[in-house]
Amino acid sequence: TAAKMERKVSRRAKKEEEDLEALIAEFQSLDAKKTQVIESSCPPPSPRLNGSLSAHPEKDELILFGGEYFNGQKTYLYNDLYIYNIRKNSWSKVEIPNPPPRRCAHQAAVVPTAGGQLWVFGGEFASPNGEQFYHYKDLWVLHLATKTWEQIKASGGPSGRSGHRMVACKRQLIIFGGFHESARDYIYYNDVYAFNLDFFTWSKLAPSGIGPAPRSGCQMATTPEGSIIIYGGYSKQRIKKDVDKGTLHTDMFLLKTEGAGKEEDKWAWSRLNPSGVKPTPRSGFSVAIGPNNRSLLFGGVHDEEEEESIEGDFFNDIYFYDIGKNRWFPGQLKGPKSEKRKRRRGRQAEAETAEDEELEKQHLQGPVEIVKEVVAEDGTVMTVKQVISGSAEEKERSESEEEEEEDGALGQQVEPCPRSNAMLAVKHGVLYVYGGMFEVGDRQFTLSDLYSIDLHKMEEWKVLAEMDPKAQEWLEESESDEEEDDTEGAEGGEEEEESSEEESEDEGGEEQHPSVQPDEKHADYLSRTEQYWIKLARSNMGPDAKEKKVVKVAHAMAKTFYEDSV
Numbered sequence: 152t153a154a155k156m157e158r159k160v161s162r163r164a165k166k167e168e169e170d171l172e173a174l175i176a177e178f179q180s181l182d183a184k185k186t187q188v189i190e191s192s193c194p195p196p197s198p199r200l201n202g203s204l205s206a207h208p209e210k211d212e213l214i215l216f217g218g219e220y221f222n223g224q225k226t227y228l229y230n231d232l233y234i235y236n237i238r239k240n241s242w243s244k245v246e247i248p249n250p251p252p253r254r255c256a257h258q259a260a261v262v263p264t265a266g267g268q269l270w271v272f273g274g275e276f277a278s279p280n281g282e283q284f285y286h287y288k289d290l291w292v293l294h295l296a297t298k299t300w301e302q303i304k305a306s307g308g309p310s311g312r313s314g315h316r317m318v319a320c321k322r323q324l325i326i327f328g329g330f331h332e333s334a335r336d337y338i339y340y341n342d343v344y345a346f347n348l349d350f351f352t353w354s355k356l357a358p359s360g361i362g363p364a365p366r367s368g369c370q371m372a373t374t375p376e377g378s379i380i381i382y383g384g385y386s387k388q389r390i391k392k393d394v395d396k397g398t399l400h401t402d403m404f405l406l407k408t409e410g411a412g413k414e415e416d417k418w419a420w421s422r423l424n425p426s427g428v429k430p431t432p433r434s435g436f437s438v439a440i441g442p443n444n445r446s447l448l449f450g451g452v453h454d455e456e457e458e459e460s461i462e463g464d465f466f467n468d469i470y471f472y473d474i475g476k477n478r479w480f481p482g483q484l485k486g487p488k489s490e491k492r493k494r495r496r497g498r499q500a501e502a503e504t505a506e507d508e509e510l511e512k513q514h515l516q517g518p519v520e521i522v523k524e525v526v527a528e529d530g531t532v533m534t535v536k537q538v539i540s541g542s543a544e545e546k547e548r549s550e551s552e553e554e555e556e557e558d559g560a561l562g563q564q565v566e567p568c569p570r571s572n573a574m575l576a577v578k579h580g581v582l583y584v585y586g587g588m589f590e591v592g593d594r595q596f597t598l599s600d601l602y603s604i605d606l607h608k609m610e611e612w613k614v615l616a617e618m619d620p621k622a623q624e625w626l627e628e629s630e631s632d633e634e635e636d637d638t639e640g641a642e643g644g645e646e647e648e649e650s651s652e653e654e655s656e657d658e659g660g661e662e663q664h665p666s667v668q669p670d671e672k673h674a675d676y677l678s679r680t681e682q683y684w685i686k687l688a689r690s691n692m693g694p695d696a697k698e699k700k701v702v703k704v705a706h707a708m709a710k711t712f713y714e715d716s717v
Contacts, residue, residue: 156518167667171276171278171284171285172285173276174276175236175253175276175359176513178230178252178253179252182230182248182249182250182252183249185247185248185249185250185350186244186248186657188245188246188247188248188298188299189245189246189333189594190234190243190245190246191243191244192241192242192243193233193243193244193525195242195599195601195616196215196231196233196242196244196586196599197599198220198221198586198597198598198599198623199218199219199220199229199255199586199597199599200219200571200573200574200586200587200588200597200598201217201218201219201255201256201572201625202215202218202219202229202255202464202574202586203215203216203217203257203258203259203271203574204574204575204576204583204585205259205260205261205269205576206261206415206576206578207261207267207295207579208261208262208263208267208295209263209266209267209295210237210267211236211237211238211578211579212234212235212237213234213235213237213576213583214232214233214234214259214261214269214270214293214295215232215233215234215235215574215580215585216230216231216232216233216259216271217229217230217231217253217254217255217256217257217271217274218253218574218586219256219277219570220597221281221595221597222556222624222625222626223594223595223624223626223627224626224627225275225279225281225626226257226278226279226280226281226282227279228253228254228277229255230250230252230253230254230275231244231246231255232244232247232250232293233247234247234445235583237444237578237581241570242665245298247298247299247300248299248300249300250300251271251291251300252276252287252413253276254274254275254276254287255270255274255275255277255313255329256274256275256313256338256602257271257273257275257287257313258271258272258273258317258326259271259273259317260317260318260319260324261319261429262319262348262460264348265294265295265296266294266296266297267294267295268292268293268294268295269292269293269295270290270291270292270293270317270319270324271290271291271292271293272289272290272291272315272317272324272326272346273286273287273288273289273309273311273312273313273326273329274286274287274313275287275313275316282334283310283334284329284332284333286310286311286312286313286332287311287313288307288309288310288312288566289302289306289310289332290302290303290304290346291303293555303351303518305346305351305352305353305356306353307353307355308344308346308353309316309326309329309340309342309344309353309456310331310364310425311412312328312329312330312331312340312363312710313327313329313330313331313367313383314330314366314367314368315328315329315340315703316328316329316368316369316370316371316381317326317371317539318352318371318372318379318614319348319373319541320371320373320377320379321377322347322349323345323346323347323348324345324346324348325343325344325345325373325379326340326343326344326345326346326407327342327371327373327379327381328340328341328342328363328365328366328367328369328381328384330365330367330386335688337387338365339365339366339367339387340365340664341362341363341364341365341369341621342355343355343358343362343406343418344356345652353448356418357418358406358418358419358420359417359419360420360421360489360543361420361422361441362401362404362406362420363381363384363400363402363420364383364386364593365386366383366385366386366400367385367386368383368384368385368434368435368436369381369382369383369384369386369400370383370384370436370438370446370448370453370472371380371438372438372440372446372472372474374444374474375444377408377498378406378407378408379405379406379407380403380405380406380423380446380472380474381403381404381405381406382402382403382448382472382633383399383400383402383403383433383436383448384400384434385398385400385434385435386398386400395623399432399433399434399436399452399453401429401432402422403422403423403424403425404420404422405420405421405422405423405424405585406418406419406420406510407419417479419647420490422695423477423480424477425472425477425479426476426477426479426487426628427473427479427480427573428470428472428477428480428481429453429479430448430468430470431453431466432453432470433450433451433452433453433466433571434451434453434454434484434571435450435451435452435571435572435586435692436448436449436450436451436453436466436571437449437450437451437572437573437574437575437584439575439577439582440470440577440578440609441471441606442580442606443473443578444473444475444576445471445473445474446471446472446474447469447470447471447472447473447582447606448469448470448472448530449467449468449469449573449575449584450466450467450468450569450570450571450573450584450587451456451465451466451571452464452465452466452571452589452590463571465569465570465571465589465590465591466571467566467567467569468481468482468571469481469604470482472612474643480591481583482606482609483556483607483609483639484564484566484610484611484612485608485609485610486564486610486611487610487611487678492644493554493557502617546681553582564611564612565611565612565614566602566612566614567584567600567602567612568588568589568598569586569589570588571587571588571589572587572588573585573586573587573598574586574587574590577606577614578582580605580606580607580700581603581605581606582603582604583601583602583603583615584601584602585599585601585602586598586599595625595627596623596625598618599616599618599621600614600616600617600618601614601615601616604615643662657675665679665680665683666716667712667713667716667717672715673714676709676713677706677709677710677713680709681705681706681709682705682706682711684708685701685702685705687705688701688702688704688705688708689701691704692704
């Protein structure tokens, strides 16, 4: 059945791919005009998701390649290369002749050979309207010492796909799973391929035993012994015409070899039944290998289907899998040692030392879900859910105290907002999280922030680059009266972001923002300006919006403006 479906998908995808091949060729002709390596300092890369972030094997650097960005009307694909200098907290853009074509949802793996190599396989290219897809099956290597790209042409490799996973294991690249999608059909894979880094040859593995069902976006990690671990992932299947059912996989498998990792070695699948606290079901999570023989996953989304819509719960938690002990456990923040004391209001701060010690113990309790609201420049309220470790004291807090905390009066630890499809890398035991996205209704918010956390200490997140919510661009279908040409669309979105920011400043009609008076309290400001904000919220949300929702958005907008002004 799978072979039949693959032939069907292949036939239907052929026409689409021919159309897109012409567009890709056009982009490559532009890239071919580059004749020398140009490295220049730059601000952080533009917002994106589904790129790759890799740690340089020899230098204190991270390497960001590719990714995608969607602004509501157009999809932008990237093949630019950025280097993040960890010590200087600075970015540089490296333009190298003849790079791989623009792509996202590819895989990258670093090996220490010859001063470091970054290997890239597969991924997808989308038409600017996001309705046609081209899936790559090419293999590239970036020689980090000489800053040169090289395409490796070897037969017998995997078919075109994205959402697959690839790891470097001994002297091989191992690729598992992924999917291929055309406008009307799709297919998910559970095949395994190995690329020999010494002989540059592909081989398809035929493991014994029962392996994972076809899937994409899973966690794939290597063990010190040279085995492969697979966890989770996502797949969908058509249950009737035009109706698809998605599956969030939560099972776990071990792919083990009996030999030294050679092509002729026998591989075998076996099922793992780990102990501990497994991650809650999700897709779109990001993965990395941490210190102390542990793999980790961060974030992701769990979609809840309602009658007429799908609402996603996004996460920003970390789960560790101890490979040696076959055990999952959630990552809990301990807090910086110098700031163990928590500020409290409305109660005596007696026996603070004893309470602090009690708080330390209570980190072991189960997670608590906190719902926060963030307001974008256009008045859209973004509801984001966070899962944090709960303490008995936090659970006992009154509603009024929780409202004060939302007002920012209670100092909370900094952490990345919940997201999916972020890019992760670990260097010297420090986890770096870049970009990703979350959704509110039909709107997608793509991020460009950078956070780090020391996985040895697990004390606190550090903000290395912040995301400005006012720089978010979102264009409704009706807002654009003229189509830009495809080439301009797929090259990048920086220019559009700047213009949209200027436009957003002019939104809201002729009436100007009512300013905040010196020493004016939030409640006084709201009572004085409420009608203005309700009018602005209604103009953003449309005439069909419910009055209760309009008032809620108006109050949130007023609060954001008041706090910014103060």
